[in-house]
Amino acid sequence: LFHHAGVRSAALICSLLWLGGLPALPTQEASLEIADLSGAIHHPLDPQGKKGSVLIFYCHDCPICDSYVPEINRLSSRCTNFSFYVVEIDPDWTVAQAQAHAREFGLRPPMLLDAGHRLVARARATATPEAVVFGPQEQILYRGRIDDAYASLNQRRPAAAQHDLREALDTIAAGQRVTNEPPAIGCWIPVAGSRK
Amino acid sequence: MKRSLWFLAAIWSLALPGRAASNPPAPAPVTFNKEIAPIIYNRCAPCHHRGESTPFDLITYAQVAKRARQIVDVTALGYMPPWPPQSGGGYPALAGDRRLSDAELSLIRRWVSDGAIEGAPADLPPAPQWSGEWQLGPPDLIVEMQRTYNLPAEGKDVYRCFVIPSPVTERRYVRAIEFRPETRAAHHVFIKTDQTRQTRLLDASQPEAGFPGLAAPSAVKPVGQFLTWQPGKRACVSPAEMPWILQPGTDLVLEAHLRPTGKMEPIRFKVGLYFTNRPPERTAFTVLLASLGIDIPAGASHFAVDSSFQLPVGCEVLGVLPHCHFLGREVEGHAELPDGARIPLLSITNWDFNWQGDYRFQTPVPLPPGAVLHMQITYDNSTNNPRNPNSPPRRVRYGLQSTDEMAELSFLVLPERAEDEKILETAYVRHVAQTVALHDEQEVREHPNDAALRLNLGNIRLAQGRIAEAQQEIERAIELDPNLALAHYYAGVIARLQNRLPDAERELQISVRLNPADGKAWGNLGLVQIGLQNFSAARQSLQRALDINPSDTIARRMLDQLPK
Numbered sequence: 001l002f003h004h005a006g007v008r009s010a011a012l013i014c015s016l017l018w019l020g021g022l023p024a025l026p027t028q029e030a031s032l033e034i035a036d037l038s039g040a041i042h043h044p045l046d047p048q049g050k051k052g053s054v055l056i057f058y059c060h061d062c063p064i065c066d067s068y069v070p071e072i073n074r075l076s077s078r079c080t081n082f083s084f085y086v087v088e089i090d091p092d093w094t095v096a097q098a099q100a101h102a103r104e105f106g107l108r109p110p111m112l113l114d115a116g117h118r119l120v121a122r123a124r125a126t127a128t129p130e131a132v133v134f135g136p137q138e139q140i141l142y143r144g145r146i147d148d149a150y151a152s153l154n155q156r157r158p159a160a161a162q163h164d165l166r167e168a169l170d171t172i173a174a175g176q177r178v179t180n181e182p183p184a185i186g187c188w189i190p191v192a193g194s195r196k
Numbered sequence: 197m198k199r200s201l202w203f204l205a206a207i208w209s210l211a212l213p214g215r216a217a218s219n220p221p222a223p224a225p226v227t228f229n230k231e232i233a234p235i236i237y238n239r240c241a242p243c244h245h246r247g248e249s250t251p252f253d254l255i256t257y258a259q260v261a262k263r264a265r266q267i268v269d270v271t272a273l274g275y276m277p278p279w280p281p282q283s284g285g286g287y288p289a290l291a292g293d294r295r296l297s298d299a300e301l302s303l304i305r306r307w308v309s310d311g312a313i314e315g316a317p318a319d320l321p322p323a324p325q326w327s328g329e330w331q332l333g334p335p336d337l338i339v340e341m342q343r344t345y346n347l348p349a350e351g352k353d354v355y356r357c358f359v360i361p362s363p364v365t366e367r368r369y370v371r372a373i374e375f376r377p378e379t380r381a382a383h384h385v386f387i388k389t390d391q392t393r394q395t396r397l398l399d400a401s402q403p404e405a406g407f408p409g410l411a412a413p414s415a416v417k418p419v420g421q422f423l424t425w426q427p428g429k430r431a432c433v434s435p436a437e438m439p440w441i442l443q444p445g446t447d448l449v450l451e452a453h454l455r456p457t458g459k460m461e462p463i464r465f466k467v468g469l470y471f472t473n474r475p476p477e478r479t480a481f482t483v484l485l486a487s488l489g490i491d492i493p494a495g496a497s498h499f500a501v502d503s504s505f506q507l508p509v510g511c512e513v514l515g516v517l518p519h520c521h522f523l524g525r526e527v528e529g530h531a532e533l534p535d536g537a538r539i540p541l542l543s544i545t546n547w548d549f550n551w552q553g554d555y556r557f558q559t560p561v562p563l564p565p566g567a568v569l570h571m572q573i574t575y576d577n578s579t580n581n582p583r584n585p586n587s588p589p590r591r592v593r594y595g596l597q598s599t600d601e602m603a604e605l606s607f608l609v610l611p612e613r614a615e616d617e618k619i620l621e622t623a624y625v626r627h628v629a630q631t632v633a634l635h636d637e638q639e640v641r642e643h644p645n646d647a648a649l650r651l652n653l654g655n656i657r658l659a660q661g662r663i664a665e666a667q668q669e670i671e672r673a674i675e676l677d678p679n680l681a682l683a684h685y686y687a688g689v690i691a692r693l694q695n696r697l698p699d700a701e702r703e704l705q706i707s708v709r710l711n712p713a714d715g716k717a718w719g720n721l722g723l724v725q726i727g728l729q730n731f732s733a734a735r736q737s738l739q740r741a742l743d744i745n746p747s748d749t750i751a752r753r754m755l756d757q758l759p760k
Contacts, residue, residue, distance in 0.1 A: 061252040063380070066458035070350040105459040106349070151582030154275040154548060156455075158352055158522075158585045188265040 036110035062187040084109035130184035144181040226307040227315025335468030343405035369439040372470040374431035387423035388415035415449035420480030422554035445747030488635035497578040509616035512560035571605035647677035681710035715744035
């Protein structure tokens with residue numbers, strides 16, 4: 001009897017899955033287009049001739065993100081062979097609020113509001129501040145922390161000793177594969193629409 | 197995964213309704229409105245609401261659900277709510293305990309794994325309201341830093357002392373004090389007072405507000421009070437019969453730990469004072485157990501120091517204040533009774549310099565005469581300690597800088613009988629002098645030609661009443677460094693004690709020439725000159741003392757009594 005019921009429910013689930021439709025397959029559509037806070041259009045997944053495109057996933061109320069602004073600015077002005085974008089992940093955050101926050105902290109790379117989490121999904125980003133680097137074929141070359149300044153949420157080192165993103169960019173620029181991708185420490189990115 | 201199991205269960209019951217009845221009903225899912233909101237309102241929202249220095253609000257379902265996974269993580273880690281001491285397990289209950297119970301932690305976990313459901317609107321209790329920026333309502337007096345300090349956007353943490361002069365013109369009794377950081381950069385603040393004006397002069401000598409360091413040399417805790425702040429701290433309310441006295445001319449000194457936030461932060465702290473007309477009936481006494489002999493080898497992962505003090509009289513312990521720096525790992529305090537019984541008082545197993553403060557017991561802990569207070573602090577000076585300020589680790593010794601270490605556990609005690617206060621004080625002063633003297637002797641043995649160390653030892657010998665030995669050390673200090681103003685000051689004080697007034701006058705003259713800002717040296721010089729019947733010189737010296745510190749009551753009284 002038990003065995004029977006198991007088969008039945010398995011069959012039921014399968015049919016429900018079919019009803020729900022097939023998972024979307026990747027298509028060769030044009031690179032994702034998104035406007036920054038000033039309205040300028042960017043293709044953040046397409047390095048457009050540069051070595052790669054660096055997306056820093058960011059949330060305005062994550063204090064760890066805020067504390068990284070000077071380092072993000074430094075990296076973006078140092079690594080000019082990469083495009084840098086700061087991706088705000090809070091769906092409730094407005095352009096005006098984001099402008100004010102970016103101005104207050106002096107954030108320099110363009111900020112993109114990712115309310116629909118299209119970039120989050122494409123980069124498979126899970127936390128802020130997570131850095132994801134895309135190559136010319138929109139392939140992911142690095143996903144991880146910026147550096148090791150935080151050993152855990154409540155353990156901040158006196159100074160970062162490992163500059164993982166900076167090293168990853170040097171490795172990518174040298175045409176090599178990045179093998180070390182330590183996870184970012186910060187705030188989880190909420191899964192859109194899952195909380196009702 | 198969890199959700200698909202639920203789903204299977206649902207299908208099971210649909211397929212076989214007859215059997216489902218014999219199974220125990222599945223527990224109702226945890227909802228925000230029913231189980232979670234009360235926890236959030238009590239434990240999170242008191243800090244996570246508009247106007248506080250927290251990064252976001254946690255009150256509504258939307259605010260909480262958005263951060264559900266983060267909340268599970270930070271609560272499981274014990275990072276939030278920030279509350280380092282152990283609760284339960286024989287430890288006395290602490291006032292303002294914010295720690296989540298195991299049941300609360302488990303509810304939060306279940307809520308999120310059940311899908312972070314909002315629940316029925318009828319279940320939602322009314323949200324708490326906060327009336328304004330001050331927890332205790334409008335203060336009787338609000339004081340504020342007069343200059344702004346601009347904290348850089350990034351870099352190492354900053355330790356800086358700020359001075360706020362208090363404008364009171366008559367003695368006031370302070371029943372409560374509340375600190376408002378007005379910035380997210382403040383991580384912890386100790387509030388002290390200074391009547392000597394020395395801190396104010398130090399502050400004025402700097403181009404920006406405040407001066408660097410963790411400790412202002414002449415600032416002290418108000419007698420019998422711990423006044424500390426860290427994010428989430430409630431106002432410091434003294435027991436009704438134990439307000440503290442704020443004398444006119446007193447400066448408030450804020451020893452602050454500031455953490456860069458990513459943007460330049462203007463620092464302009466505010467303090468609210470709440471007065472009472474009721475003078476203190478009793479004053480608590482601070483027993484500070486400290487170890488000055490800290491010497492932690494590089495790489496040592498488990499290095500412990502301890503200290504103890506026997507209470508000569510029966511006391512109630514009102515609260516505790518632990519302090520060490522970044523290598524600290526565990527702090528433990530207990531009392532051992534004459535019959536051998538052990539009364540646990542404080543245990544912090546994961547010390548975090550960033551979340552330090554004082555803890556008050558909900559009910560004072562009574563201890564009989566002869567009970568021994570103990571403290572033990574354990575350090576991790578290995579690379580496994582991410583907070584280690586030295587990479588690679590190096591030998592770390594006692595010192596006030598954050599890269600040095602300290603080992604302190606203060607107990608706020610109240611003798612059972614007011615007449616026992618003097619006995620306690622005498623025994624304690626003897627204990628402190630012994631502790632310090634042992635340390636200073638060791639230092640002088642290691643560096644026999646260091647004038648400042650000789651001066652320290654001489655100073656403590658003077659406090660121990662061992663005058664001849666004090667004189668010997670001070671004279672040696674002057675030989676080693678004839679320009680040490682304080683050495684001449686103590687030489688003068690010793691000569692005065694020995695009634696060698698001309699010697700005293702000569703030494704104090706040298707002292708004020710080397711450091712004209714030392715009001716106490718001018719005051720002592722004035723007293724010596726009175727003894728020498730040189731009243732016009734005495735008048736000038738006492739006036740200098742008063743110019744430097746208008747609240748020097750001895751100088752004022754002597755000046756008033758001088759023959760015209």
